Amino acid sequence: MFDKYILVDGSLRETADGFAFDAMLGYYRGLGLSMIEDLVVSIDGDPVSRDAISFDEGKGPIALDDMEQAYDRRWPFGNKATIAVKRPEALGAGDHRLSLKEVLRISYLPFPLVAEDSKMLTLAPMAAA
Structure with missing residues (x-):
């Protein structure tokens, strides 16, 4: 239903240990993080390992495996969340x-x-230091 709005344009960025991007919930209501069974990421056709992914709806990063027990956290509809991916090599501009x-x-x-x-x-x- 809202699939074409999930990935936020212009949000892909490098981090110190990989890359991150912003996403929105592909469902018309908000959900508790414990109801998100999985987030599957691939970049340039390469799948990303589940343990390399973290999620942050504004209350700090959380590993996907820990979301199952995050009963006090919620991803509201229409709010952006940051998904970070750890990877040893830089993604590269472009x-x-x-x-x-x-x-x-x-x-x-x-x-x-x-x-x-x-x-x-x-x-x-990346900007020069």
Whole structure:
């Protein structure tokens, strides 16, 4: 339903230990983090290991495995969250194909809701120190 709005244009950026980007929830209501079963990321066709991904809806980064117990945290509809990926090599400036799949547990659905987006995002060169 809201799949084309999941990845936020212009949000791809380098971090000290990898890269990060902003995303929005692909569901029309907010969800508790414990109801997000998985976030699957790939960059330029290469899948990212689940343990290299962290999520931050504004209350600080949390590992995907720890989200299952995060009963006091919520991702409101329409709010951006930061997804960070640790990787040993720099991503490099330029265009990159980023894909995100959100696997969501919805209380009234007997199956997980899967929302996906894939876009070409541009990583700006890092500023000189």
